Amino acid sequence: MNTYPSNSPVIAKQKDRLYKEFQSFLSNHHILTVTVSESTVLLGDQVIYEEKTRSKSLAFLLYKDGLREISFYEPMTSRELDQFLDALTENMGAPEETDVVSLLWEKDFNNILYVAIDEIFSNTEEPADSHFGGETGSRSSSGDEKASSGAIALTSEDRKCVTETGSKIGRIDGEQTDPGVGVSQSILLNDQELQEIKRIVSDDKRAFNPPRELADALFEMLDLERDPGRCDSILKVLKEYLSGLVSGANFEMACDVILALSEIERSSPPRHSEYGPLVQTVLEDARSPRAIERIRLLLRGGITGSLEHLFKYLSLLGPGAASILVDILTKMEDPTIRSKARALLAEFVHKSPRCVEEWLFDPRVHLVKQLISILGQPRLEEAIPYLDKCVYWHDADIRKEVIRALSRIGGKTANSIQVKFFTDPDPQVRVLAARSVDISDPETIELACKLISEKQFFKTEMLERKAWVDLLRKAGSDGVVPVLRDLLHHRTWFKRKENDQFRSYVASALGSVATEAAIQVLLEATHMRNRRVRNVCQHVLERVQAEEERDSSNGETRERA
Numbered sequence: 147m148n149t150y151p152s153n154s155p156v157i158a159k160q161k162d163r164l165y166k167e168f169q170s171f172l173s174n175h176h177i178l179t180v181t182v183s184e185s186t187v188l189l190g191d192q193v194i195y196e197e198k199t200r201s202k203s204l205a206f207l208l209y210k211d212g213l214r215e216i217s218f219y220e221p222m223t224s225r226e227l228d229q230f231l232d233a234l235t236e237n238m239g240a241p242e243e244t245d246v247v248s249l250l251w252e253k254d255f256n257n258i259l260y261v262a263i264d265e266i267f268s269n270t271e272e273p274a275d276s277h278f279g280g281e282t283g284s285r286s287s288s289g290d291e292k293a294s295s296g297a298i299a300l301t302s303e304d305r306k307c308v309t310e311t312g313s314k315i316g317r318i319d320g321e322q323t324d325p326g327v328g329v330s331q332s333i334l335l336n337d338q339e340l341q342e343i344k345r346i347v348s349d350d351k352r353a354f355n356p357p358r359e360l361a362d363a364l365f366e367m368l369d370l371e372r373d374p375g376r377c378d379s380i381l382k383v384l385k386e387y388l389s390g391l392v393s394g395a396n397f398e399m400a401c402d403v404i405l406a407l408s409e410i411e412r413s414s415p416p417r418h419s420e421y422g423p424l425v426q427t428v429l430e431d432a433r434s435p436r437a438i439e440r441i442r443l444l445l446r447g448g449i450t451g452s453l454e455h456l457f458k459y460l461s462l463l464g465p466g467a468a469s470i471l472v473d474i475l476t477k478m479e480d481p482t483i484r485s486k487a488r489a490l491l492a493e494f495v496h497k498s499p500r501c502v503e504e505w506l507f508d509p510r511v512h513l514v515k516q517l518i519s520i521l522g523q524p525r526l527e528e529a530i531p532y533l534d535k536c537v538y539w540h541d542a543d544i545r546k547e548v549i550r551a552l553s554r555i556g557g558k559t560a561n562s563i564q565v566k567f568f569t570d571p572d573p574q575v576r577v578l579a580a581r582s583v584d585i586s587d588p589e590t591i592e593l594a595c596k597l598i599s600e601k602q603f604f605k606t607e608m609l610e611r612k613a614w615v616d617l618l619r620k621a622g623s624d625g626v627v628p629v630l631r632d633l634l635h636h637r638t639w640f641k642r643k644e645n646d647q648f649r650s651y652v653a654s655a656l657g658s659v660a661t662e663a664a665i666q667v668l669l670e671a672t673h674m675r676n677r678r679v680r681n682v683c684q685h686v687l688e689r690v691q692a693e694e695e696r697d698s699s700n701g702e703t704r705e706r707a
Contacts, residue, residue: 395451522551
């Protein structure tokens, strides 16, 4: 790109081609994230660029300025991609004090996010060996000039202060201070010491929490201010302040800010009627996909802060934060943390089942099962359309989870989806569907009777046939008796013992129905030629008669009492 002017047709054509490739990828995957190391650029675990010569390396150009990760999101515009490329091009020819992070920050992208770290001594090269040999090594002779690589420079004023302080100290614990240790123009640090300083600074930055007093002052100003323009300016500061809290994983303070803003939005006095839309803008920004993705990047980097406050903050963000909880469910091993994530996700689903829709066809079966289970909340009919989409999922375990979820929701609409599984290709799914449907629905019973009456019914396994008979048994109406009668009288030339066992099971079901029509079928069956079935029918009739006598006796006892 440096070879041609920026308005060259060649460059324009290359940019257009690159943008189309981005569009194609993002339309399928929604996000493209690359990580930057000292000599490589990686997409996941795959190296997509490598150059070990630093002077020629784009990776090192980005890495030395602290850039570690770049994410491109759908719908990234061609203008954003052009600005991104312009920033890289500008940095290549810029002086050393210009860094690519600053150039990218000036662009203020909406659909391009990057992770950058602040590097102290970012321009420091490794000290020469002579610094640590017999010689002291070269030092700056000018009082205010910076020392050589790895040195912290002292001004003349600094040296004077240190000298005066040293002369006042004199002795330490009665010992004479080493006369050889004087105040030079610079303090040389070796590589290990530099790394330790970097670590201390990094830890200190991570532990830094902006003071509560700042938030209190901003809200106090907001309460006193009457000019809408100034209110807007204060809220913009609050928005940046909140963003900083989240970036530092200070979710406890972030919760307080969100709660305070929500309180203002709900109860603004008449003189602050302009607050509503302005505050809503700040809250919408906190709940935006870009803000949510920032938190996801923190978690991926292992920075969570207090998990208790993280979950509280996510609960304030609402269903839009579902993606963070999905990450926790799939990436964190602690069962207690996953349980909390699942409970909060259930709350989000209750408010908006749509928040988990994009993961219902995720290749991770264990995740999809969990989400379907969460959708199956009692009487949550809003979840039914999303469960309906999973009826033909290729994994049988997921289809069974859909049946359980619909069964927990209940109602006629859920039942109408469940009966679709009556003809599922997997026998275990059909069995679960037969055992889970609502037998109070006449249409369900009618469909079951129709399927049982078909010839292929007797080609199914015994377990499945018994499940269908149990469905008719639970229905307990005269409408199922003709179907049970046909099953009782069904004869086969093969597997006669198995068939007799099944017919005996049907006789037991007729005894449970125990209507006059059912009793009549059993009486007729006592004259069958098959002795085993005949004896079972006789036994079922005796049991029904004994139960009727016992119920009659109990009724008379209650009447006398």
